[in-house]
Amino acid sequence: MGRILLICRLALRDLRRRPGEAALLLLATTAATATLTIALALNGVTGQPFQSTRAATAGPDVVASLAWPGQSEDPADLAGLEALASAPGVAAHSGPYPYTQAVVEANGVTVRAWTQGRGAEAAAVDQPALVEGGWVADGGAVLEASFAQAIGVDAGDAITLGGRSFRVAGVAVTAAADPYPKVCLAPCWFGVGAESRAENGPPRTRPRPERGPPSGPPEEPSFWIGQGGLVWVTEADARGLATRPGSLAYVMNLKLTDPAAAPAFVRAHMPEAESMLFPVAWQDILYGHARVAEWKQTALLGGSWMLGLLALASIAVLVGGRMADQLRRVGLLKAVGGTPGLVAAVLLAQHLAVALVAAAAGLLAGRLVAPLLAEPGIGLIGRADPGPLTLPVAGLVTALALGVAGVATFLPAVRAARTSTVRALADLPRPPRRAGWLIAVSARLPVPLLLGLRWAARRPRRAVLGVAAIAVTVTGIVAALATDARRYAEKAPGDDPRTALGQVLSLVVVMLVAQAVVNAVCVIWAATLEARRSSALARALGATPGQISAGLSAAQVLPALGGALLGIAGGIGLAEILDDDPVAVPPLWQLLAVVLGCVVVIAGLTAVPARLNARRPAGEALRTEPA
Known part of the structure; x- marks a missing residue:
């Protein structure tokens, strides 16, 4: 105990003699630990709001959409969707609902939107939850919440949809689609289904009948794959917005007896390459909502390691400079009986003490800042609470602080311990390298x-x-x-949430x-x-x-x-x-x-x-x- 007390007293005296250097070390290490704490707190923050949205909207486990890309003039064949509705493991379904694409114009913003037709009655699976206004009616459109926020419209505003004037009847959230601007139905491919489709080869369009050489300019594709939002209208309005039969597609929402088996269901029911039926698991939709939080977490994790490297360099330089300034003091400590181990322990102790304080300060600062960065977005219900401050999190943050301080101090401490007493007392400068x-x-x-x-x-x-x-x-x-x-x-047009x-x-x-x-x-x-x-x-x-x-x-x-x-x-x-x-x-x-x-x-x-x-x-x- 006497030896430990001596090391602590000497280390504390060193820190008190040079408070400015101790403050620099504390600031450097706290920045790294606080950033790492925020990154760990953001892990999985979108999961809880997404599950709340699924519960409030009777969210589907699989969303299956069917469309023909290119210049098709034939309507989609619903046989594939009807077969999915009666597949083993399906407990309930809603639809098929018609959808098409239409250009939305509002507040000077022009953007394409997937426009889905719905009935006035509530659906058993995927009934969007209104956060403002009412449900669809003739001449009235309901916008997905993140899309409405991006283009700056509220219930009661007027928009132009496919060249026709519509009133915004309401704003709603859903767990059946990615948020704006990543909404995508068939012929779009992503997630588990895209991986399975890649194994079967690229999809092929339906062959067109022979009608002689084409005349005039080529027609635009039935669907445009890119940035877009989601709008619900009545089924009659959705069909009226379709410019030709090939631009009218269908979507069906499925509820499974085992929601966790949705990816396996998607893999098992991927059709042949010539079909444009595309199922999506709810886990892939969750990833779409979590993408922004994941970007934040990745940036913070990378930043924490960069800050840790900078703190390592700062401590190494500072300790080396202090050793050049304190070489005579090391000699005096050895002259009165201090062993090389004692000298090294004093140097390590003072920097490890600063690291412990920095770890505590970083954990506190990270917990205070994390809620400000954990917002799940307006497209989900509920708040995203950062992950709890668990022992593994605190241990990892503390290990980072101690590791940076220990690695940076180890070599200077060993060099000081090995310096001879006579040379240290003489305080001779290190000869330059030539x-x-x-x-x-x-x-x-x-x-x-x-x-x-x-x-x-x-x-x-x-x-x-x-x-x-x-x-x-x-x-x-x-x-x-x-x-x-x-x-x-x-x-994307408007206020891109990304x-x-x-x-x-x-x-x-x-x-x-x-x-x-x-x-x-x-x-x-x-x-x-x-x-x-x-x-x-x-x-x-x-x-x-x-x-x-x-x-x-x-x-x-x-x-x-x-x-x-x-x-x-x-x-x-x-x-x-x-x-x-x-x-x-x-x-x-x-x-x-x-x-x-x-x-x-x-x-x-x-x-x-x-x-x-x-x-x-x-x-x-x-x-x-x-x-």
Whole structure:
């Protein structure tokens, strides 16, 4: 107990002597732990609201739609849907309901919508739940909630549907379709059914009868696959909106005796390739609603690991700089009987203590912020509560904090423990590493670049950490810009709900920039501390204070420039990995702004300590050199 108490007292005294450094470590580690906590809290947040919506709307277990793509002039054959309704395992069904596509115009927004015909009576399976207004009537349309919000309409407003004027009778939610703009019925393919269809080969359109060569311009396809919403009208209005027989399709909602077996049911009842009957399991519809939350979670998980890497670099640089400043104190501790293990334990204890506080602060901050990012969207009923703070979650977050602090402190602690007592008491500076090629290259450079290049080469591991820190930061920023560019490139008309991902990406970018600034401050502080004697010697040999200041800035700017260039390639690659869609390269001006921004920020952060160091009298710095 006496040894443990001694280690704790020494570690606490070290932290109290340098509160600013402890605060930087706390901030760096808290950012990583808070981001990881938010990401873990978002796991499965959409499941509960989706199940509530299924219960309120008698949600189907399988949605089967039937249509013919292309320029078909024949109506869909309902035999396949009727066979599904009597298939083993089907407990109830509703439909088939007719549907077509029509162009919706409202508030200056023009977008296509899947327009489904419904009766006035409630359906046994999939009866959309009204959140505003009433159900369908002649000349009245009911819009799916996320679609209504996107185009900015409410009950009672007027819209144009297929060139005809309709009144918005109500707004409703459903568990039988993806939210806007991902609503898709046959001839669209996704989920388990698409995987099964791929095994049978691509679908083929119904052959057209021989009628001689076509005359006039080609007809438009019966259905357009792309961004769209969902509208319910009366069956008579749906049939009236169909421009030709081939543009009228049908959908049926099935209730199974075992809802969990919906994917297996879909696989078992996928028709041959020439049929356009397409069943979809409710699990695939749930994934469509959870996609936005999943994007947020993926962005936060990636951000937490990036922030963890930056915290690792910050702690490693800070600990290394402190060891250079505290080498004599280590010698005194050894001289009075401290063992190498005791020296290493003191260094580890103070940083592990900061990590424990950071883990607690990150868990608290993450729990407070998570509800703000857990909204399931207006297309579902109920609120999405973040996952509970369980022991595994707390353990994982704490392990991240302790792991970052332990890994970053281990090597400096071992190096300090192995330093001889005599050398530590003498407080001799570490001899610089000299390379013939570097001396030859730098000899012809201007004095600031000569000094900067040689100072950077004196501590190659620190230079590598600086490059890695900037590369990680720029990787995150460029990945966010690429993802944002992709989202806006495919942005649906109106208020696309997928742009909510930009909020999370902005949060991650802000935290990455803040963490990078912390890391840069740690690197600059350590570099300025170690350059006191060498810069004083350079001044004694004729270098001016301005050249010394510019040299210190160059020593930090050069690694930052290399890291920024690596980060651009890494960010585009990361965006390609995280997004199923093709990557969109950000505009050139944005990439140049990121690179120049890194250089300017690093140069600005270095300017103040470098100028203060350059103003210090050279004789005073050199007198600290032992004889």
